Amino acid sequence: MEKGDRIAHRNAFGRALVDIADKYPKMVVFDADVCASTQTVGFKKAHPERFYEMGIAEANMVGAAAGMALCGFTPWVSTFTVFLAKRALDQVRVSVAHANLPVKLNAAYGGLPTGRAGATHSSVEDLAIMRAMPNMTVLCPADAVETIAMTDLAMSIDGPVYLRTVRCEVPVIFDRDWVPTIGRAAKLSDGDDVAICSEGMMTPVALAAVEKLAARGIRARLLHYGTIKPFDVDAVVAASRECGAVLTIENHSVIGGLGGAVCEALADHAPCLVKRLGFPDVFMESGDDDQIFSNFGLDPDGVVRHVEDLLSRKRLRN
């Protein structure tokens, strides 16, 4: 895969499972009747004896995975984000997070893009939930390259991991050999006019916005938060002190996700002007993903517009 290729996270995740299967012989995969959607089907075909089809019963799936994890196996539990983070939330909380077992949660179909499935299937609040969950590591890869790298890295984390991926195609932004550091934000562009913090599939959007801003003479620092938890406080505190204004952008509600984490860190250490871009406190509806993202300002032009607004407020302050 090359920069600019459009690849869905789920395809990258499915490929990664097959690629690392021999490296981790005690890795197993659970799915709840959506293996063709989450793309665990490739692993199912390659290693049928290590694949567990649990039927449409997510609570039991999470518990069974916890049981296997008790015995030295490392299970991936794969289904749509809404079901993993909400329907099976109590099982994730008690049987996985409190027990602190190395169960890896593949939260496929994160955020808005679900193939126009609408409110019930679009997950706008899962990052807020998982970020507040003790023992949980929360990962939001930007592109296919990072999804593959994080699938492998998740296996080495001693405890539960929530890997949030998206259904739609996303342009590849990282070099093929990119290896993220868990717990550190990646600085993808430097600048001190404004800082942009992005997560997951919003990072390619932010990257395009940074180029547009540069053309207007605005030097934006882009921090990609591929790890939402543990949260890299230092990176955003430095950004606040050096840029004086921070815009956050996420494929999630503006409540409790990346924007929430940024505001918590800045309130504690370095308050500054902040604009949070994401979904307001509403459920999604069916429709074209790009159109809905644009309506909420979650596209390069929206980012540019909000950055300019933020900068005018910053000038008024100074």
Added chain:
Amino acid sequence: MSLPLLGVPELEAKAKAVRRLVLETTHHARMGHTGGSLSEADILTALFFRVMQNRDLANRRVDRDRFILSKGHSTPGYYATLALRGHFPIEALQTFDSLGSILQGHPDMHKTPGVDMSSGSLGQGLSCGIGIQLAAAADPEMAGVRTFVLMGDGESQEGQVWEAALYGGARKVRGIVAIVDMNGVQLASTTAEAVSLEPIVDKWKAFGWTVIDVDGHDMGPLVEALERARTLSADGPVAVVARTVKGKGVSFMEGRHEWHGKAPNDAEFELAMKEIG
């Protein structure tokens, strides 16, 4: 080192000791789930002192039988059994529920020696037990391992129990034994008044489990039933419906939902200890 094989009279004496420790524990803590701890005492005694295999104290063997207290609130009975079995000193029971104790309100595998899996939110244990048996099927070092999951009848109102029952039966999961402590009483009322589980035997049979219906307080038949369940589970899932009495052994607690989550006061404690003998 394996346990000496205890006979029924010795097991009955152990169960009495568990009941006395339950009362001492909740009386001292001034809280705790007394009723369900007394109903499960004979089942726990039979499992931990006779039926379960390879549970060495010094060495958590990979091929040991596993136990999950899915009705996780009934810790006084569980901790009393583990203490008597030698996993930690009996004096530790005096710290139950207090800050910093190894004995939490609900079982914590990271804090309490002898606990295989944390639990507490009802309905989750059977799924975890099935997962352990999926591991046993995939790992030759776990050959012969059994997992016993103790559930409440009230707990069985949770949907996840039946997701697990469905999966266990459909896939003929081997080595899993679900034990239902059918004490007929839950927090706020009798189970019949809340949402009845009957006909419970028919339900488990319909889900594809071999069912053994037994008196959960008659030690001889109880041990026989659990040992038979252990053997039969080699071929597929087994459910043991243990007919019990909530608060068993203390007349003023028996069958009364008021004793679900309550500790005896000084006078009640004296009386209860006399009745247990």
